[in-house]
Amino acid sequence: MSEYELSKLGPVDYLVIEFPEGQQSFSGEVVEELLKLVEAGTIRVIDAVILTKDDDGTVDALELSDAGDLGALVELEAELAELLAADDVEHLANAMDPGSVAGVLVYENTWAAPFASAARRAGGQLIANGRIPIQAIIASLEADEALESRGA
Template sequence: MTDIDNRPDDELGPIDYLVVEFPAGQTRLTGDAAAELVALAESNTIRVLDLMVVHKDEDGSIDVDEFDDIDDVGELAQIEATLAEVLAEQDLIDIAAAMEPGSAAAVLVWENTWAAPFALAVRRAGAQLVASGRIPTQALIASMTNASMTNEGA
């Protein structure tokens, strides 16, 4: 375990999640994706808090594989010690509602440990987070492309 595993809760960095839906027949984080996730965790850029696979049957029913239930996790076994299992049953039901019938999805929850010192400094200054969000990569690229084309025409 590293020092980040022993920090008080008020010293945590921002927490994020993502859901990655797999094509039919592919239900595992392997290869480059697994290697990148492990590298991020090993460098203390992130701390993986939860990792599950949700299966949505054709009839809409769901089945969940928790990390410790998954056979042969390969190099992802290195992150097992950091798991806090933060996802609740309702979270998984909500995630499954967005999935296609017959599909599977990996659900990843992580702490942005790289941002923890900044977040702690902000809290100590009496400030609080009032909004957070993501800009889709495709939207940013489109915006930059449009701005570039506008500047070329000027």
């Protein structure tokens, strides 16, 4: 990437989606929704890797270009920067259960690029960010509802 392109870059995130053995599907609805995000300009996929973790803990990483029939994912494969290093893959695989398969996605939040660029031009820098897992939000709302129903 050129210096100009980097100055326009939005926040970059990654996610790892694990599938139990025999239940992995990198096609269908998941791929359709990912492509909708890309087509809408919401995100730009920078890298994508498929990880497998054997029952003995051995990890194998496949770039999309090496994964065989990509189906609709072939549209993304040509744009990938292959940013993840072997150490990154090993670190991400530590969270996986033995016998599982995971999709790793590194993406730019293009929707936030103008804001991020403006913040950098103003001398700002991102010093922290995070996500609240949806399961935690649901648990919090359920706990609040339980308190309300008991009259607390």
